[in-house]
Amino acid sequence: MPETIPDLLRQAARTYGAREFLRCPDATLTFAEADEQSDLLARGLVAWGVRPGDRVAIMLDNTSGWPLSWFGVLKAGAVAVPVNVRYQAADLAHVLRDSGATRIITHLDHAGLADCGTPGFLMDEQSRLTPDVPTEHHDVANFQYTSGTTGFPKACMLTHDYWLRTAQIIADQVNLRDDDVLLMVQAYSYLDPQWATLVCLIGGIPLVLLPRFSASGFWPSVREHGATLTYVLGSMPLLLHKQPPHPHDRDHRMRLVICSGIQPDLHRTFEERWGAPWRELYGSTESGPDLVVPEDAAETVGTGAMGLPPPGKEVKLDETGEILVRGVPMMRGYWNHPEATAQVFRDGWYHTGDLGFRDDRGYLHHTGRIKDMVRRGGENISCAEVERVLTQHPAVLQAALVPIPDELSGELPKAFLQLRPGHEPGVDLAMSVVEHARQRLARFKVPAYVEFVETFSLTPSARIEKRHLLTPERDQRAAPAIATDTPRRETAAKEHS
Template sequence: MRHAARTYGDREFLRFPAHGSVTFAEADARSDRLAGALADKGVRPGDRVAIMMDNVPGWPLTWLGVLKAGAVAVPVNVRYRAADLEHVLRDSGAVATVTTAEHAPHVPGTVHLFDALTDGSSPTVHINPDDVANFQYTSGTTGFPKACMLTHDYWLRCARIVADQVGLRDDDVIMMAQAYSYMDPQWVTVLALVGGIPLVVLPRFSASGFWPAAREHGATLTYVLGTMPLLMHKQPPGPHDRDHRMRLVLCSGIQPDLHRTFEERWGCPWRELYGSTESGPDLVMPVEAADTVGTGAMGLAPPGKEVILDEDTGEILVRGVPMMKGYWNHPEATARAFAGGWYHTGDLGVRDVRGYIRHAGRIKDMVRRGGENISCAEVENVLAEHPAILSAALVPIPDDLFGELPKAFLQLRPGFPPTEETAASVVEHARERLARFKIPAYVEFVEEFSLTPSARIEKRHLLRPERDQRAAPAIQVDKETR
């Protein structure tokens, strides 16, 4: 931050459409004062300080201030309530939470309002590259989140890997729509510091508003993931789809059969960036690799990383830097994750003749129906192709005979009724495209899904233990499960 302030000074650093802009010099001075104010309130090096704010300038400024104080940032999703929030604050041992007035009533313990942290001089703290900067909680799709201990060096390496991948230019403007509590806006913040370029932070992701915002702000780079590409694709095409400065869209996990469609519609390359909170970027696709469009290839390991496939299971294994130091308070989970000296991603992969790795499903995100394994992602992609479906999630439900049966939760597009006829139409669509054993046995319509900060469906909220997942409002669509 201090290097960027000296180098880029009054150049624009952060742009929040509803809150104005902040220069590099202003961000440095403001985060200095915030670090001093936290120290005056008793925050010491190594203490954990939670940050719970929407996408406002206070979020990155607080992050930088916490780190300047030698403390550890604990990003908190603003949608957390009760159990989720209590777990993160208790598990991390946060000494305080920096937030805004609208979220303060939900936060237990010591609370500091961002607007009140105005006076203080930055403390003199020696920080090593290997010191922990973040307790970054994973998305927690299958249980309570665990904190990945991420160092200062981790963030710098993430930014430098992407800077090299995209060939960062002085005239670039990067735009993000994900919540700041997720890791992507954070490494992009460091990317802006490294390159001296503006970062445009939208208040939230909007499928209809994303490309108009890109035009308005002159964005040249962005990163999208999860359901974001498909939701944008389902917006009606318009005459201004190619009217923008975007020169590259980084993405994770887009459907191969839609890859070329995305590029043709919006007139710029889309390139895969594969990684995780635990390990940062593991595979990057060169911008010039146009021959990989539509193949599902995720790229090659960047300098500092090794990526292999487990000979027995096909799991993607990673070692090198950047890498988390481990899971806070979970030594057994850390040992399992790094068994054999490699980080076990939980993802399955296959390698093509050119050495590129393609994603082949999740080890854990599966339904085991009798003797058959069903990839949830595979079925979800097929269900989402139906014109009635906006988004889909497949989960296993217990069954006395088969062990597990697949149940589909479906969010409908406007104009389609949540009826048995609609459910039958969706299942018939899947039946024409999937093996018999992969067809959902039950369907349930939902008004909306709870999403993780990475824009993935939070499946653990779908299966409430107190209710029978076969009972209404679930619809049995596969009558031949017995």
């Protein structure tokens, strides 16, 4: 196996040459062309003063420029710092300041936002100087920032070895074929399109990159591009499921959908509707793939099983039910956060913060997050559990449950709801959703407050950024929040009107 990402790209260019590699919104490139063009970019970076170990931020949309920049940065011996193009000035300033990035690669569209003291490299700059920068498998390739759903993002230091092992595990899980086409919709700044790029280098297959996720446009794109493999996560499966059935739902080449967090009660429905197996992939930015479900493991459908550890990984449960992992791949640690690194790597194991249990077959199942909880009067409430019930209401598109302080109970659960088209927010609808939850959950789990939102701010992994919901300057109990028990509901309804 090649030792570095540039080695893998050069090997793929020699082996697959003129085969199609990248099918992006702006360009289509062969393996050889991607190697040649990233060489040009690497030469430009070296001429620009980039040295081995320098951090170079990449703030680009889902175009061919993203993977070419990534390859170019790594060929120059530098460290890539992926930046979400949806970041505003404060988000971007945090990443650039925390990472110590000396350069940022961007487009003119983002140049004004990126003008915060870090020199910018526009994509039309090139040089003829030839870089000769040795890189080894244990060198850091990325400062990959975590989603930051509960706090400011931290940079995971991911080595070339981490990336190559991650890609190989997934390539083995999907049993790559010569006629495969892998389609991705997530922002390239997130982990998944990056490992998908390496999977395609391993197998010599095309990567189809869409500009963004669209629930209505996803399956038409699958048919248009002849995609056979894809990966979805977060709220994507539920948003796809809530699209109206279409007579061409099963008219495609898709042979396998990889997914993180398949809703067990909808798993078989997904497979029957779209005529393809859905298989779980569990892991994190910190640890890469930790559990995989093989393509032929049909017995896991609808059970919530997340699979078994791939070669190189060990996974166990501690006495509290937390999922612990060790082995390779694994991040080197959090950049600039030694205390946080020590906290998650205790007793030789990475502590995921996820809770689970093991079934009779040895498969692990996810039961919630340790931190994504509400502590109400001594009772622990899993936010994920309540959110799943809330989104089963016919009017609710997405839901986020968060804790708000309460003098009596310590914390109370508050639900933020995004409605499906055709439904209007109001007290009656709020109470309908709460009654729906009350019929399905213990009373202490039912939201004490409901607030309607037009949309949610999402992380690059399509998860709701809950930290943006609880702004400290506002009273979370006041209008437009609606109290759902009788005394509070009457007060809030008067305020809301």
